[in-house]
Amino acid sequence: MPYVIGVDVGGTKIAGAIVAAQGTTSPPCTVPTPSREGSEAVVSTLASLINQLRRDAERTGHTIDAVGIGSAGVIDSSRGVVVSATDSIRGWTGTQLTTEVTRRTGLQSTAINDVHAHALGESWLGAGSGADTVLFIGMGTGVGGGYVLQGQCLQGATFTAGHVGHYAAPLAYDHGVPLPCSCGGAGHVEAIASGPAILSAYQRLGGDIARDTRAVYRLAAQGDLLAAKALDRGAIAAGQAIGGLANIFDPHVVVVGGGLAGAGPLWWDAMEQAARTELLHPLAALPILPARLGETAAIRGAARRALELTTSTERHHVHS
Amino acid sequence: MPYVIGVDVGGTKIAGAIVAAQGTTSPPCTVPTPSREGSEAVVSTLASLINQLRRDAERTGHTIDAVGIGSAGVIDSSRGVVVSATDSIRGWTGTQLTTEVTRRTGLQSTAINDVHAHALGESWLGAGSGADTVLFIGMGTGVGGGYVLQGQCLQGATFTAGHVGHYAAPLAYDHGVPLPCSCGGAGHVEAIASGPAILSAYQRLGGDIARDTRAVYRLAAQGDLLAAKALDRGAIAAGQAIGGLANIFDPHVVVVGGGLAGAGPLWWDAMEQAARTELLHPLAALPILPARLGETAAIRGAARRALELTTSTERHHVHS
Numbered sequence: 001m002p003y004v005i006g007v008d009v010g011g012t013k014i015a016g017a018i019v020a021a022q023g024t025t026s027p028p029c030t031v032p033t034p035s036r037e038g039s040e041a042v043v044s045t046l047a048s049l050i051n052q053l054r055r056d057a058e059r060t061g062h063t064i065d066a067v068g069i070g071s072a073g074v075i076d077s078s079r080g081v082v083v084s085a086t087d088s089i090r091g092w093t094g095t096q097l098t099t100e101v102t103r104r105t106g107l108q109s110t111a112i113n114d115v116h117a118h119a120l121g122e123s124w125l126g127a128g129s130g131a132d133t134v135l136f137i138g139m140g141t142g143v144g145g146g147y148v149l150q151g152q153c154l155q156g157a158t159f160t161a162g163h164v165g166h167y168a169a170p171l172a173y174d175h176g177v178p179l180p181c182s183c184g185g186a187g188h189v190e191a192i193a194s195g196p197a198i199l200s201a202y203q204r205l206g207g208d209i210a211r212d213t214r215a216v217y218r219l220a221a222q223g224d225l226l227a228a229k230a231l232d233r234g235a236i237a238a239g240q241a242i243g244g245l246a247n248i249f250d251p252h253v254v255v256v257g258g259g260l261a262g263a264g265p266l267w268w269d270a271m272e273q274a275a276r277t278e279l280l281h282p283l284a285a286l287p288i289l290p291a292r293l294g295e296t297a298a299i300r301g302a303a304r305r306a307l308e309l310t311t312s313t314e315r316h317h318v319h320s
Numbered sequence: 321m322p323y324v325i326g327v328d329v330g331g332t333k334i335a336g337a338i339v340a341a342q343g344t345t346s347p348p349c350t351v352p353t354p355s356r357e358g359s360e361a362v363v364s365t366l367a368s369l370i371n372q373l374r375r376d377a378e379r380t381g382h383t384i385d386a387v388g389i390g391s392a393g394v395i396d397s398s399r400g401v402v403v404s405a406t407d408s409i410r411g412w413t414g415t416q417l418t419t420e421v422t423r424r425t426g427l428q429s430t431a432i433n434d435v436h437a438h439a440l441g442e443s444w445l446g447a448g449s450g451a452d453t454v455l456f457i458g459m460g461t462g463v464g465g466g467y468v469l470q471g472q473c474l475q476g477a478t479f480t481a482g483h484v485g486h487y488a489a490p491l492a493y494d495h496g497v498p499l500p501c502s503c504g505g506a507g508h509v510e511a512i513a514s515g516p517a518i519l520s521a522y523q524r525l526g527g528d529i530a531r532d533t534r535a536v537y538r539l540a541a542q543g544d545l546l547a548a549k550a551l552d553r554g555a556i557a558a559g560q561a562i563g564g565l566a567n568i569f570d571p572h573v574v575v576v577g578g579g580l581a582g583a584g585p586l587w588w589d590a591m592e593q594a595a596r597t598e599l600l601h602p603l604a605a606l607p608i609l610p611a612r613l614g615e616t617a618a619i620r621g622a623a624r625r626a627l628e629l630t631t632s633t634e635r636h637h638v639h640s
Contacts, residue, residue: 074602084602133477145568154469156570157453158602166600167564170490170498170507178490183600187490188564244487244508245568248465250476280486280503282394282404282478 002310003062005053005107006303008114008295009046009071011035011088015295016049018057018064019303023125025296029053038091047104054105067101067109068306070117070298074159077305080111083159086182110305115162116153118257118291119146120301126292127255135251136291137164139238139271140258142182143190147249151304164245165190171237174204193237195259202230217263234260235267239274242288247280257291322385322630325373325427326623328434328615329366329391331355331408335615336369338377338384339623343445345616349373358411367424374425387421387429388626390437390618394479397625400431403479406502430625435482436473438577438611439466440621446612447575455571456611457484459558459591460578462502463510467569471624484565485510491557494524513557515579522550537583554580555587559594562608567600577611 006025007016014033017025031049034041046069054064073085073092080098098109112120119136128134134148143165147154154161165181169189172179178187179197191197195213202216207226210216219227238260246254254275260267272288279286291297326345327336334353338346351369354361366389374384393405393412400418418429432440439456448454454468463485467474474481485501489509492499498507499517511517515533522536527546530536539547558580566574574595580587592608599606611617 149469149474154569157572157606158570160600160602161568161570163567163570163600166567166598167487168490168560168598170488170493173490185598188598240488247483247486248481248565248568249474250478250481250483252477278486278488278505278508280480280483282480286477 002065002307003057004066004068004303004306004310005050005057005064006068006299006301006306007046007050007070008117008298008302009033009042009069010114011072014042014046014049015299016053017296017299017303018053018062019300019307021307023300023304025300025303026053026056028296028299033089035089039089039095042089042092043095043097043100043104047101050101050105050107054107064107065310066306067105067107068117068302068304068309069097069101069109069111070114070302071097071111072114075111075113076159077110077112077116077155080109108309110309112153112302112305113159113162114298115144116146116155117298117301119148119153119162120304121293121297121299122255122257122291122301123148124151124304125300126297127289128253131252133249133251134253134255135245135249136255136257137242137245138258139193139256139260141195143194143238143241145245147251164241165194167241169193169237169241171233171240189237189241193234193241198230198234201233202227205230213259214263217266221264221266228266231267232270235270236274239271240278242271243275243278246275246283246286247278250283251286254286254288255291256288257297261290322627323377323382324386324388324623324626324630325370325377325384326388326619326621326626327366327370327390328437328618328622329353329362329389330434331392334362334366334369335619336373337616337619338373338382339620339627341627343620343624345620345623346373346376348616348619353409355409359409359415362409362412363415363417363420363424367421370421370425370427374427384427385630386626387425387427388437388622388624388629389417389421389429389431390434390622391417391431392434395431395433396479397430397432397436397475400429428629430629432473432622432625433479433482434618435464436466436475437618437621439468439473439482440624441613441617441619442575442577442611442621443468444471444624445620446617447609448573451572453569453571454573454575455565455569456575456577457562457565458578459513459576459580461515463514463558463561465565467571484561485514487561489513489557489561491553491560509557509561513554513561518550518554521553522547525550533579534583537586541584541586551587552590555590556594559591560598562591563595563598566595566603566606567598570603571606574606574608575611576608577617581610
């Protein structure tokens with residue numbers, strides 16, 4: 001039975017685990033991402049983590065057959081290359097992710113965008129398990145998503161599919177002026193519904209107690225009106241987007257993950273109510289579920305693709 | 321070589337044509353839809369048109385192998401049943417479309433939503449021809465769409481996929497109040513960007529010369545400020561939606577059809593500029609093209625599915 005390694009490469013940390021064919025994982029190992037040191041240093045840290053996990057596996061008698069990588073940035077999943085990325089990892093654009101990992105570990109590897117990996121993980125083993133199609137929405141520092149059809153996450157013509165945060169949102173305006181968005185545009189869902197956007201909204205309203213989104217949530221739960229208003233606005237914007245997306249994709253299930261989805265009922269209930277208000281009649285029974293796998297979702301989703309690699313290789317061996 | 325009949329069933333007319341395997345069609349025949357007389361009368365009119373087209377084909381020595389139907393309403397394309405519909409055709413919900421057509425014509429048949437058929441037609445033989453994935457957006461009396469992947473239009477869990485008009489839109493507000501939408505909701509793209517919505521916006525602005533959307537367009541082209549403002553608002557709302565959808569689907573090409581797409585440069589240019597403003601950087605070169613097939617798009621898209629039926633039947637015969 002094949003064992004693989006799944007890794008999740010983000011701007012602040014790299015997490016990895018050993019994943020078995022049925023999806024069980026070892027407890028994840030985490031190391032800080034040397035983001036400021038550039039691509040070479042990050043790939044080197046990544047390869048060390050993989051080799052470490054591989055030795056752990058071998059100590060318990062398991063052979064590792066492949067590596068699956070979920071990574072920040074737009075990833076060409078057919079070639080394993082970082083097509084573009086923000087500066088959360090310096091010089092990440094252009095990194096030959098799978099080539100470099102294979103060169104340094106000797107293991108075949110495959111790479112995909114981290115949100116896509118997250119979507120694959122939740123649809124394989126999490127809240128979307130067993131559903132034919134899953135729309136995954138991640139609501140946290142950013143707003144992203146992935147549509148999973150027959151076990152594959154929609155990649156798009158330029159591997160950019162799933163950027164659900166960059167759609168015009170009625171609430172992403174301040175006194176008629178569209179709020180700036182991380183993409184360089186303005187007035188998008190992410191500009192009002194992400195965690196940082198909720199903190200900004202709180203500050204625009206004149207709030208000066210909370211220093212981060214968690215604190216805004218805590219204050220809102222304690223009855224602070226400014227915090228409650230900012231949180232509500234973000235949650236409603238998220239719900240409007242999720243409901244509208246459901247009308248477009250008509251998935252069997254919507255899975256909502258990311259920090260905000262796990263923040264508590266104050267956010268979730270406002271989001272779900274706003275989403276259900278948007279739904280067309282045939283979608284009335286649509287399940288909208290919180291993600292279940294937490295930080296192992298992207299690791300397992302990436303690992304799933306590595307497992308497919310081992311299967312297709314075996315199939316190839318049979319045929320050749 | 322197989323010949324099939326493609327039909328497009330709408331609330332005001334039924335159009336049909338003979339379609340050859342490579343997609344060439346006879347000139348379409350059109351009959352009024354007896355919408356007020358109910359489902360039975362509509363199916364009967366539909367069957368007569370099909371039998372007429374079949375006799376035409378036989379007169380020129382061609383045998384018809386199957387019928388492909390594109391129809392208004394949410395269509396269960398696996399069973400050929402109208403799952404739900406507006407009252408544009410009385411009693412249309414529940415109609416066993418393919419069963420009834422086959423019973424009355426003796427021909428095997430397949431049915432799909434008319435906008436999905438439109439998307440299939442344009443991606444097969446129109447502006448999306450040759451592209452791996454096509455996002456089709458229809459902008460007219462309503463706002464709808466279809467995403468075509470590997471020659472198949474995404475159906476969704478309840479056959480409702482592609483309802484791109486029912487997503488919250490920043491411009492679908494009048495003095496802070498969301499505009500009512502045809503779906504029963506409010507504040508959606510369709511409520512500001514459809515043809516009737518443009519006429520309503522013109523009237524809300526105080527315009528009282530134009531009696532239909534065409535007249536609004538004509539007035540706008542002549543420099544009428546109220547008409548220009550209403551048209552611009554609708555075109556920008558359409559463009560914001562189309563750009564946002566492109567960020568989500570990342571298709572190889574976007575095809576825009578429907579009455580507004582063919583209205584002229586005043587609408588198209590404002591729409592395209594608004595759409596391109598929304599696009600993420602990797603999508604900068606995305607082609608946004610006007611539909612090319614006009615009224616034969618849905619006929620040919622429906623016919624395409626009928627041709628697949630004949631192919632799969634042949635394959636079945638070979639195997640059994």
